[in-house]
Amino acid sequence: MIEGTLCFVVSDDQVLLIEKRRGLGEGWYNGPGGKREDGETLRECAIREVREEVGIDVDTPALSKAGELTFRLDGDPQIHCHVFRTDRFDGEPRPSEEARPEWFPLDEVPYDQMWDDDSLWLPGVLQGRTVEGRFDFEGGEPLDDADFVDHDLAWGIEFE
Numbered sequence: 001m002i003e004g005t006l007c008f009v010v011s012d013d014q015v016l017l018i019e020k021r022r023g024l025g026e027g028w029y030n031g032p033g034g035k036r037e038d039g040e041t042l043r044e045c046a047i048r049e050v051r052e053e054v055g056i057d058v059d060t061p062a063l064s065k066a067g068e069l070t071f072r073l074d075g076d077p078q079i080h081c082h083v084f085r086t087d088r089f090d091g092e093p094r095p096s097e098e099a100r101p102e103w104f105p106l107d108e109v110p111y112d113q114m115w116d117d118d119s120l121w122l123p124g125v126l127q128g129r130t131v132e133g134r135f136d137f138e139g140g141e142p143l144d145d146a147d148f149v150d151h152d153l154a155w156g157i158e159f160e
């Protein structure tokens, strides 16, 4: 199964999201993130993806694990996604070929323009909670055209 990361930067009661410009979830908002490369830790993956996509540095002690999410399509695990959160970063967000960064007030996150699962777990993560979740989609490839049908969530997970 593919391992991936998402990183949510929270600052001044706002969260930094990206509008995805290509690939999986194109046109939707998400946290910056992507697939882990060979030899990379998950933390290194999150730091690299944020740097590549929006040009800021989140390599600080404040970067912490907030979740583990498994996305399944027609019963088959597709992506195991490790969610990170931080309230510290260096630099100024800038757009890239893959992503357009945008700050949103925490009470105005555009869940209607995000993956269907996000409204179930992201509010808790933005409040500082930790989560483990499984999300089931059905309808065949691609994942972003499939229907979200079921989920299971557990809160208060202790990650190392």
Ligand SMILES: COc1nc(N)nc2c1ncn2[C@H]1C[C@H](O)[C@@H](COP(=O)(O)OP(=O)(O)OP(=O)(O)O)O1
Pocket: 004, 005, 006, 022, 023, 024, 025, 030, 033, 034, 035, 036, 071, 079, 081, 115, 117, 118, 135, 143
């Ligand atoms: C199915 O529900 C999902 N919800 C959310 N919030 N995020 C998801 C979902 N499925 C996938 N993702 C995220 C998590 C992964 O980290 C990224 C993968 O995106 P992508 O395939 O674009 O990864 P990259 O490595 O950036 O791709 P390139 O090969 O184009 O660089 O999607």
